[in-house]
Amino acid sequence: MGTLLQYNLIKYECSCGKWRMLPDLFYCRHCFKIKCDDCSCKEVDAIFCPRCLEPSSAPEARMKKHRCMNCNDCAKCGNVLSARTENEKCYLVCQHCRWSSRDAKQEDRENIKSWPSKENPLTSQLNEVTAYMKRLEVMENAPKDLKKGKSSKTWSAIHLKDKFNVQQMVEKRRKALVPDVNPVEAHAPTDPPTLEDELNDRSDVLRTLDQIIMQPLTNSSEPLLPVKVSLIGRVLVRCDECERTLVKRDFGVVTYKFKISSFAREFVPDIRMSRPVEDLKAGVTTPVFLSVTNLSSSSLDITIIPQAEEGFIQCSSEPIKLILPSSRSADSAAPGVHAEQSEVIVFRQHNRIGLRLDVIPSEANLESPVLDLLINYKQDGSFSLLATSEKVLNPEESGVDRILTARLRINLR
Ligand SMILES: [Zn+2]
Ligand SMILES: [Zn+2]
Ligand SMILES: [Zn+2]
Ligand SMILES: [Zn+2]
Known part of the structure; x- marks a missing residue:
C-alpha cells in the first residue's frame, strides 16, 4: 500500500x-x-493469543510461560493444527503437511487442551540457583537496610527478655535478614558425546532451522511435539517528553477502533507526488507535481518553502502560500471542480491542492535527486488537547499563534 501511494x-x-x-x-x-x-x-x-484472541493478564501470561494452552502450531511447517475426533478421542493434524500428533508419538486425548511440550530438564536446578541468589541479595542489602533504620528495632530487640512473646517474631525476622546459606552444588561435569553416539542418535530426517528454533530444547533424536502458540502484546504509545498517550486501542482485543489516536497524518499536511517525474537531465528545468492534503480538523495556513542546501536538487519556484480547509468542513467547492488555476496551482479540490514546482537538477544530483522542502503552517487552535474539552480560554495554550513546521525530503526517482 505504501508503494502504491508512494509514501x-x-x-x-x-x-x-x-x-x-x-x-x-x-x-x-x-x-x-x-x-x-x-x-x-x-x-x-493487552496480552492475548493471536489465534483464539483470548486475553491474559500479565501474571497469568507469566504462569503460562507466554504460551496459549488451547492453540497449537504444526511442528513441521508452522501452520495451525486442527483437532480430529476418532473413537471419542481427539488428535491434532496439520491440514497443510498432514503432520499429526500421532507422528509425535502422542496418544489421542479426551480434549484438545494442554498438549505436552518439552520441559527444560534443569528447571529444578535453575530454581535452586535463583533462590540461592535471592538469599545472597538479602544478605548484601542487610547493611543498607540497617543504615536506613528499617530493621534497627529488630536488632536491638534481640537482647530483650521474651516477656511479651516477641522473641520468636524477632528471631524469624533476623533469620529473614541473615538467611542460612548452603552453597548450591556445582553442576557435575559429564562426558561429551562421542561422534559415534551423535551419529547413532541422529534421526534420519534433517530438521530445518525454523523447526529447531520453534523447539530448541528438543534433541534431534526426540520426536517434535505440537508447538504451543506464543502470546502477543498490544502496545500503547506515549510521548517521551510529556508522557501523554498518543495511540491507544479501544477496550477488548477484537476491536480495531482507537480510543486515542494521534497519528501525524491527521495533523501535518500530507504531501505526495501526483504524477511520476519525467527523466531528469542536468541543467534542464523539469516540473514536479505534488498534491497537498489537509486531513486535520483545522483549516491550515501553509507556506511551502523549497530549501536550497548543498547536495539537494535546486528548485526555482518561489515559496508558496496557501490556505487549505479542513477535511471536515463543507464550505468549499465540490470535489473535482477546478476552482482555481495558475502557474503554480494545478488543481484544487476541497481539502486537496495540486502544485507544480520547477526543479533544475545538476550533474551531481542525478545520482540521487532529492528535493528538500520546509513547511510552515498554522492551525485554528483545534490541535491543542484542551480544544477537545472546550476549555480554551487562553489563546496561548491552544497554540493558535504558534507556527508549526515540518520538513520533508522527496525522492524524485
Ligand atoms: Zn489461543
Ligand atoms: Zn504442517
Ligand atoms: Zn523521533
Ligand atoms: Zn508530548
Whole structure:
C-alpha cells in the first residue's frame, strides 16, 4: 500500500532528527511535536493469543510461560493444527503437511487442551540457583537496610527478655535478614558425546532451522511435539517528553477502533507526488507535481518553502502560500471542480491542492535527486488537547499563534 501511494519516496523529519514516512509518525498535541518509533515510549496494554484472541493478564501470561494452552502450531511447517475426533478421542493434524500428533508419538486425548511440550530438564536446578541468589541479595542489602533504620528495632530487640512473646517474631525476622546459606552444588561435569553416539542418535530426517528454533530444547533424536502458540502484546504509545498517550486501542482485543489516536497524518499536511517525474537531465528545468492534503480538523495556513542546501536538487519556484480547509468542513467547492488555476496551482479540490514546482537538477544530483522542502503552517487552535474539552480560554495554550513546521525530503526517482 505504501508503494502504491508512494509514501516510501517521501520522508518527514521527526522532532528527534530521524527521517520516516508520514504513516509511521505520531503527533503529540501537547508538545506540538512529531514523534517517531524511536522517540516515543511503548507500553504493553493487552496480552492475548493471536489465534483464539483470548486475553491474559500479565501474571497469568507469566504462569503460562507466554504460551496459549488451547492453540497449537504444526511442528513441521508452522501452520495451525486442527483437532480430529476418532473413537471419542481427539488428535491434532496439520491440514497443510498432514503432520499429526500421532507422528509425535502422542496418544489421542479426551480434549484438545494442554498438549505436552518439552520441559527444560534443569528447571529444578535453575530454581535452586535463583533462590540461592535471592538469599545472597538479602544478605548484601542487610547493611543498607540497617543504615536506613528499617530493621534497627529488630536488632536491638534481640537482647530483650521474651516477656511479651516477641522473641520468636524477632528471631524469624533476623533469620529473614541473615538467611542460612548452603552453597548450591556445582553442576557435575559429564562426558561429551562421542561422534559415534551423535551419529547413532541422529534421526534420519534433517530438521530445518525454523523447526529447531520453534523447539530448541528438543534433541534431534526426540520426536517434535505440537508447538504451543506464543502470546502477543498490544502496545500503547506515549510521548517521551510529556508522557501523554498518543495511540491507544479501544477496550477488548477484537476491536480495531482507537480510543486515542494521534497519528501525524491527521495533523501535518500530507504531501505526495501526483504524477511520476519525467527523466531528469542536468541543467534542464523539469516540473514536479505534488498534491497537498489537509486531513486535520483545522483549516491550515501553509507556506511551502523549497530549501536550497548543498547536495539537494535546486528548485526555482518561489515559496508558496496557501490556505487549505479542513477535511471536515463543507464550505468549499465540490470535489473535482477546478476552482482555481495558475502557474503554480494545478488543481484544487476541497481539502486537496495540486502544485507544480520547477526543479533544475545538476550533474551531481542525478545520482540521487532529492528535493528538500520546509513547511510552515498554522492551525485554528483545534490541535491543542484542551480544544477537545472546550476549555480554551487562553489563546496561548491552544497554540493558535504558534507556527508549526515540518520538513520533508522527496525522492524524485
Ligand atoms: Zn523521533
Ligand atoms: Zn489461543
Ligand atoms: Zn504442517
Ligand atoms: Zn508530548
